[in-house]
Amino acid sequence: MPETSPPPDPSKVAAKRPKRGRLKVFLGMSPGVGKTYEMLRAARRRKAEGGDVVVGVVESHGRRETESLLRGMEVMPRRPIDYKGRVLMEFDIDAALERKPGLLLVDEYAHSNVPGSRHPKRWQDVEEILSAGIDVWTTLNVQHLESLSDVVLRITGVRQREAVPDSALSGADDIEVVDITPDELRKRLAEGKVYVPETARLASENFFKVENLTALREMALRRAAQTIDDQLLATLRERGMEGPWAAGERILVLVGGDAIAASLVRAGRRLSDMMMDAPWTVAHVERPNRPVSGPESAARLSQAFMLAEQLGGRTIVLTGDDVVRAVMDYAHRNNVTQIVIGKGRDNRISELLGRSLAAGLLRSARGVAIHIVTEPGGAPVGRPEKEAPVIARSLHWRGYAVGAGFIGVATALALFLDRTFERVDLGVIYLSAVLAAGVLYGLRPALAAATVAFLVYNFLFLEPRYSFAIGSPTDILTLLAFWAVALATGSLAGRVRDQARSAQRRASAVSALLAASQALSAAEDQLGAARVLAEQTAAAAGAKTIVLLPRDGDITPVAGAPELEKLGAAAMAAARWAWERGEPAGHGTGTLPQTSWTFRPLQGVRSRSGVAGIEADALAPGSDEERLALALLEQGAVALERAQLAGDAVETETLRRADRFRGALMNSVSHDLRTPLSTVLGAATTLIDYGPTLKPEVRKDLLLSIREEAERLSRYVGDLLDMTRLEGGALNIKADWTDVRDVLNAAAERVSRRLGSRRLTRDFPAQLSMVSLDQGLLEQALVNILENAIAFSPDGSAIELAAYEDRGSVVISIEDEGKGIPTAELELVFDKFRRMEEQPDRSKGAGLGLAIAKGFVEAMNGRIAAASPILDDRGTRILISLPKSIATHRDLL
Template sequence: MEERRPDPDLLLAEVRQEEDRLREGQLKIFFGAAPGVGKTYAMLGVAQQKLAEGIDIVAGVVETHGRKETETLLEGLQIIPRRSVEYRGAVLSEFDIDSALKRKPAIILVDELAHTNAPGSRHKKRWQDIYELLGAGISVYTTVNVQHLESLNDVVSNITGITVRETIPDFLLERADEIELVDLPPDDLLQRLRDGKVYVPELASKAREFFFRKGNLLALRELALRRTAQRVDEQMQRYREVKGVREVWPAAEKLLVCVGPNPQSIRLIRAAKRMAAGLSAEWITVYVEAPHKVKPSESDLRQLAEHMRLAESLGAETVTLSGPKASEEILAYARDRNVTKIVIGKPTHPRWKDKLFGSMLDELVRGSGDIEVYVISGDTGEPVKGIIAKSLRSDSGAKEWLFSLAVVVACSGLALLMKPYFEIVDLAMVYLLGVVIAAIKTERGPSLFAAFLSVAAFDFIFIPPYYTFAVSNVRYFITFIVMFMVAFIISRLTHRIRDQVYAARQREKRTTAMYNLSRKFVHERGIEKLCAIAIRHISEVLPSHVVVLVPADRGKLTIPATGQETFALDEKELSVAQWTFDHRQRAGLGTDTLSGARALYIPMVVASKAVGVIGILPRSSHGFFDQEQIHVLESLVNQVALAIDRAMISLEAQEALLKAETETLRNTLLSSVSHDLRTPLASITGAITTLLQKDIALDIDQRQELLQTIYEEAEHLNQIIRNVLDMTRLEAGAIKVKKVWLPIEEIIGAVLSRLDERLMGRQVRTILPEDLPLISFDPLLIEQVLVNLLDNAIKYTPPETPIELSAHVKDKEIIVEIADRGAGIPTGEEEKIFDKFVRGTATGGGIGLGLTICRAIIQAHGGRIKAENRRDGGAVFSFSLPLGDQPPISVP
């Protein structure tokens, strides 16, 4: 086995991954095609072996489904009790992750990876529980069927006609340290079903009718086998990359077919498809873009794009490579992808071209090593003359030919000036310099013309006999040949470097655009902003007009208000975009589907669902997109899709959170109101019942006491309802602040009079300076604030303690304070007590909206409200109101 030096970056990544895995638990998945193949049985069998080896292994969740042979394997294993969850009147048993974390065994068995936990559980899915266990260093054995993989959900639905609701993301299989395939032939599985070893008899008959048909089981078995083989192949590829293995390991067949713009490449694609189908192998279609070759014409690029689309439609992976030598690029890529067979067209050009320029077929065969090379008739039909004409074709205009002529004339003039002082060899260098300049500034035709003309001018002017093309010495012929070859090689190398620089700049521009796109997406969340960024960046990468469409109600596409320039969509274009969204396939310009559209439409697909469509209209009326541009577009579209999907998920999460908060608020409000309404209503009902009973003799004082109770509880009830209504109107914006200029002491006096009965027997001290200025406020609202604050002081302080009410001016504000000598405010809750439904510990308290209303009213006035404890005991509530400008003169 030949190995090259391992990639240091891959080795470092492998070391880091191993370190992470050592800190985390190991995940082993028992993978099957359908229920009943024996996954749980196989898992318990391995568990018994581990138990016999003395390893600490416990059962977290094991679903035996009443199978006695499976229950037998549970003997000797410690079983973690499940927790009970009530849901819609039923009691469900779920995995107790907290008990598992507390027990912390070496290995835990958690059956049915795709299970959805009951509402109220810590995680929505069981695989999330398993991830937490792995993070805690606990290894997990689990089971899952192939139909639960998210990427295969649509495929399974098409095969069985049943949509599987419980799915797991595919990255769980990538995370698994080991996957054990539990396989059972369909006939044996059906026999187990008939024997009652899969489901109970009443369920077994329904299962045979729908899911457990032999065709379904055969297809699911193939999916499971292929997915397991894919996983093993990925592991082998990873090993080869890390270890630097150059040799091809033909563990599985993989084909690579080389194509180009030649129409006969279609035969190669179809032949490769037949070969891949016969071998049940993956296949790749490759085109090599060599910078030093003649730039393909527009018709060639169109033909190449058609070939790539045909290959994709037949199931191939299409790749465009770039490099100076096609054979080296193909072989390097084939070894990296572990390709076992290369398919290439048979050459029909003259043999002298292979002798002169080299043969790609010969280079592939000689450098292929263990890779088999198949040569198929394909490149036929093009005459040699056409090839030569094409190789000499130049897209350059007359200006470039004139430029080459001018360069040679300038070099001749310069050489004539240098002739008296330099040797003839030095004069030849001047012409070579001119060839380099012409190659940098012109295309291949003019630069080749400059090389030929330089040799002719050198002979005509500087080789005797002068000013003729005759040569007196035969040795000058060798000089001319060498000079022309050197000039020709310099021209080719210069063009190759220039084209490589151009290609590198193009790749750098596109890479930079993709990097900038992803960087911009990190800082934005709104769908409109994300769409605007996508339109701007895609337009920069490709000369085109771009439109982004996202689904609205019932999946109908709409154009977000991005503020970016897009192209107009008529009914025809919208229908093409809608078809693209519904079928998740490209359509429109340059495709085989709805090709009459003006633009190309690419779906934005994330996790088997479409989140929108991007339309791209070339700026040129005859424009189109080649295969490389299509790949770049798909990469950009994928990034846009991920960003929009993230934004949609964020919106859905916000809506879900809002609904949850609204539901919590409603429940809290109903609970609080029902509780606080029940108390005064019970008191009122009791007092009235006593008054109505004729067999009970009441004196005047007793009747007066009962009436007083009815009055006080009715007032309490009225205050609760008023607070709820005020809070509702404040949040809805129904209450407007109507300010007037008044002295604050006037409102304070009115509030004290209003609460005179409740303050009876209570010492109230007021400190109001005589020079308090007029202030602009809403008297009704500020009166409500003072009533609520004084009401709190009355309810939450002992009757014998005093209450102090003061006001003073500070920093262009008037500050009103209400201080008491109660128990004070619990430390750390000075801000929290202004939140909704936060209540004190006093009996007979309200529903916790009084202070919330105070804060809303004061903030509406542009002021501040706060609460703090007094140093010598008690609490002080204060609010400030801005003084504002001077009151009008007309105010008395």
């Protein structure tokens, strides 16, 4: 297996990341208490102490006292944004990140940015600035907290349009409450220090009432105290100190797709705050025995889940036919101590029967507190839609029509039997029709069919006939029997049908995930996995999908379905945000929502592997299609990460092999090239310095040494060049019809001078079939094999060069009488730099000859093998098999 580098040290990685800036919030109970004024006063003191303070954005609202504090301060220019023909000035987040001051003042934390800004909310701008390591001071009114919006609405009668999630305030490092009494604030209002006179008069009569301000003041002080207490508890936990906090409290909020869902989420957050930031979870129970909710209900449920995540809660979807049992099972498994549910005004019958959710939970709860939240406007809980979808209505009326048709067929059959036979129980026929209606279309069509069946049966077949009068008490029993059958079969059939549809949807989702998993597993590389992911996600979402992967320090679109589209600047900015921050961006998110794509990071097991974009509005929030698409994206992220790791492993193995080859090559070059060069240099120097004084035989011996070492050096260089060609895939095959005997003779002539006292014998047949090959490559391969045989054969021994053929190939055999090759080394003899023995002068070559011969032979579609020993535990035979284009008939051999 390829070696892998150890994972990076988390402490070193954390040290490389910029330190998060500190956030200080100046909190007030309402506008006009002096939050901005106090923030500027503190900033001027910081600047006087030598701090790097910059005003990012401050709203003075024309107040002279506030504007006077801005003199001498560095104020950043705002960025103009064109919106509906008007140019609006907004906070320039990019300029702030480029300037990167020590402290940045950003007024009005809850402000909504102009459409077209990077983030829809200013608090999101502040989060990005804090992530860059910049300290931020900001201002906030308590009524803008998301969890308090319902309470503020009931107190003041005004719904706040701008809201900040409580988690944003909880994450503040410092909170300074700017507090004045309600009477003093109303005095400032009357003096025109808050609003212009006419606006101030209207405000004092509405929002700025004494009772309203008193309630808001209490909420501001409580919220600040709660945040400070949270910070204290966090410090105590970090130090391992015990404190008086209710660590065991856990809250579960049950929501549905109704109008009260958002209020329940906010109530759960407030309850969590009162219980010292207890963990809280928002849950929805899916019931397979109930029809799937419409798009409006799914949208409300999705919005409730998004609100819960913004407020710092967890979300989960439970499944079960019995809501109470599913909730209590989860509560017992997760140590839930508080359950929050909603209650409308239209469930009196359920309450009387003891079948309401509240009654069921109260009966089953043991050690769990139940909190019931009511909707002030009496919005019905559990009825999010007044009208069924068009398709559902059409199916509904179709059930009634088919039920009536069944009764008509039953009536015709009953009339026929009544006239043909005597004493026929015709009621069974109508019961069968009612049963069929219930099985096919559920409860209501079955009840309608039962009523029509009784009326028709009573009118046509019961005495007095052709009258709806009930002549006998048994007729009433007949009606009750019809209704009982309809009720039982309809409810059971409806439940079975709904469960079957739910099972079918889940089976379809599982099948889609299985098919996607198989396709992703079969992908050979990241690009293939990206294409499969785009195709599968587009099929699941029914919309355009695009996958972006990191390339050269940026992310680039690499795959799309149904085709790869070019993304605009805004879409690419959202995609880069999702890649860099690991957060969703684009349409329907808090970052660049004006784009036409929704981008989600593809988070693998160890790291992000890419980004996937889905066309805007393609997936209904909370729908089965959205869940399937998200599951596919999770699978795709893992597949992309796996493909990347596989590619890295291959690259690592290639580098390892290249490094091993490089090391062996340098080891060989360091000696095998230096030795002949030293010999040539020494002999040449001797001839130059002492040539006239040397005897003729000595000079001749030196010249022969120079020639032999130069030839040896030439062979080494040739071997290295040939191996480089093989390794680089630059081998050029020039095939031609060739008589192998000619190539054998040419190779024998080339090595004849190096035979010494050894004998080279040739054994060729009189005729030999022609084969298509590269004559030069075959000759060089034979020369390498012959030189290897010469190097490892003792003086006076014989080397046999033979050729023969069989039906499908021409075979060349080179056999020597050397010491042979150990059996364990036979499969390794053709490896690069492989020597059967090491000698101090390495006179027997660099270990490349047989490797090059194998490469040349296999490049011509031939095969090469070694056999040893041959005779008396000695000798080696190298066999080369060259394929014929057309097999020879056995009678011609």
